[in-house]
Amino acid sequence: MGNNRMNNLLPVEMEHPECLVCGSDSRHPFLTVDNRFDTSQKFNLIQCQQCGFVYLCPRPGQKWIAQYYQDSGYQPHQKETVSLSGKVYQLVRIWNNRYKRRLIEKYFKNGKILDYGCGTGEFLLEMKNSGWETFGLEPSPAAAAIARNYHLSIIPDLKNLRGKVDVITLWHVLEHVHDARKLLAELKNILNPAGLLCIALPNRHSLDAAFFKKHWVAYDAPRHLYHFSPMDMEKFLSSGGFKIFSMKSLLFDPWYNSFLSTSLESGKNRIKLLSIGLIKSIFTAAAVNFLSFFNKKNDSSIIYLARPEIDK
Ligand SMILES: [Zn+2]
Numbered sequence: 001m002g003n004n005r006m007n008n009l010l011p012v013e014m015e016h017p018e019c020l021v022c023g024s025d026s027r028h029p030f031l032t033v034d035n036r037f038d039t040s041q042k043f044n045l046i047q048c049q050q051c052g053f054v055y056l057c058p059r060p061g062q063k064w065i066a067q068y069y070q071d072s073g074y075q076p077h078q079k080e081t082v083s084l085s086g087k088v089y090q091l092v093r094i095w096n097n098r099y100k101r102r103l104i105e106k107y108f109k110n111g112k113i114l115d116y117g118c119g120t121g122e123f124l125l126e127m128k129n130s131g132w133e134t135f136g137l138e139p140s141p142a143a144a145a146i147a148r149n150y151h152l153s154i155i156p157d158l159k160n161l162r163g164k165v166d167v168i169t170l171w172h173v174l175e176h177v178h179d180a181r182k183l184l185a186e187l188k189n190i191l192n193p194a195g196l197l198c199i200a201l202p203n204r205h206s207l208d209a210a211f212f213k214k215h216w217v218a219y220d221a222p223r224h225l226y227h228f229s230p231m232d233m234e235k236f237l238s239s240g241g242f243k244i245f246s247m248k249s250l251l252f253d254p255w256y257n258s259f260l261s262t263s264l265e266s267g268k269n270r271i272k273l274l275s276i277g278l279i280k281s282i283f284t285a286a287a288v289n290f291l292s293f294f295n296k297k298n299d300s301s302i303i304y305l306a307r308p309e310i311d312k
Contacts, residue, residue: 012067014058020180020226021236024050027057033219035068036264043221051235054204054227062178068222069140085259092252097126100198103248103303104167105130107196111166116187117173118154121147128152135161164192170199172301175224184240188308197242197306200250205229206300207288208254211280212261218300230297233304242306253301254288255281 018025026049035041046057060068100123104113110131115124118136120143128134136154138144144154155161168187177183191197202218203209204227209216218224228236234244258281266273292299 012064013061015061016058017055017178017225019048019051019053020055021053021232021239022048022051024048026050030054031214031219033214033221034264035221036217036260037068039267041222045219045221045227051232052229053232056221056225059225060222065178065222089256092256093122096250096252097123099251100169100171100303101126101130104169104196104198107305108166112163113167113169114161114165114190115169115171116183117170117176118147118152119143121150121152121154123169123171124152125150135165158186158190161190164190165195166192167196167198172200172202174199175201175226175228178225180226180236181240184237184242188241191308193308193310195308197237197308198303199233199237199306200301200303201228201233202253202257203229203297203299203302204232205297206254206257207291207298208257208261208284208300211284212258212265215261215265217257217260217264230302230304233302237304237306238309241309243309244304244306246305247296248303248305249289249292249296249299250301250303251289254285254292254299257300258282258285258288 016025019027027046028049030045030047031054032042032044035043043056044058045054047054104127110133112133112135113124113127114135114137115121115127116137118124118138119140121136121138124134124136124147134152136144136147136152137156137158138147138154147154168191174180174183187197202224209218219227230247237244262277262281263273266277288298288300296302
């Protein structure tokens with residue numbers, strides 16, 4: 001899958017961050033994973049010896065990361081696509097956006113919302129059409145241009161926002177942010193004290209992560225810098241002055257993860273992919289949907305709903 005653009009990487013400066021959750025720099029090896037768009041590139045995931053958090057280390061510095069997003073198969077930045085998997089992705093995105101809106105509207109009928117890392121803007125468009133005042137922030141110029149075509153307000157920086165917002169969403173974004181602790185503090189400053197913070201992330205403790213091991217697509221090195229478990233997320237948000245009050249599922253994420261992970265595991269072996277691979281991915285995705293109905297901590301991805309803590 002993917003193409004060969006990755007082979008022409010510019011020199012990349014690597015950095016060794018400390019643990020995002022507890023600040024420790026003591027760590028031990030956890031897993032070596034491929035860049036899924038160019039399997040000749042290997043990256044190390046390490047585990048914090050203090051708190052158990054898993055993260056990418058060393059990692060490309062912020063100035064050098066953009067080139068890893070340039071593969072034409074990186075779906076979150078695409079508007080339209082011709083492949084079958086691309087078509088399915090678009091349909092699921094429509095369903096997901098409606099689901100996300102209904103989830104938020106359980107807490108706020110409408111108001112002012114910021115989608116941090118809004119991609120091509122379809123979620124914000126769903127919110128705008130439902131009467132919300134919407135703002136987006138998106139570092140990819142190509143994706144931001146598509147969002148602006150929908151006449152959405154895409155701001156270049158959080159400083160451009162006037163007044164507080166009622167809801168902030170980060171849909172599969174936090175795991176991409178180099179200075180995530182600084183971002184969390186900035187978000188706390190612009191969120192209404194009675195507001196809602198909504199963060200969706202892959203779950204390292206999911207059943208699919210356990211089944212696919214180093215081929216689990218959500219390791220996605222070097223684009224995903226962190227691999228949160230629900231416990232890591234609770235500690236991280238709490239240290240930034242937020243309290244998680246609910247966790248929700250994204251119904252299709254187990255299917256997306258399982259099919260793509262199977263495809264990575266099978267490599268170029270199409271027969272393996274279409275036989276054992278297909279059965280394994282259907283079984284895994286259905287099992288994740290079923291088990292996470294009873295316990296969200298098994299789920300492929302989790303939407304964390306949090307509120308600012310009053311006294312912090
Ligand atoms: Zn730690």
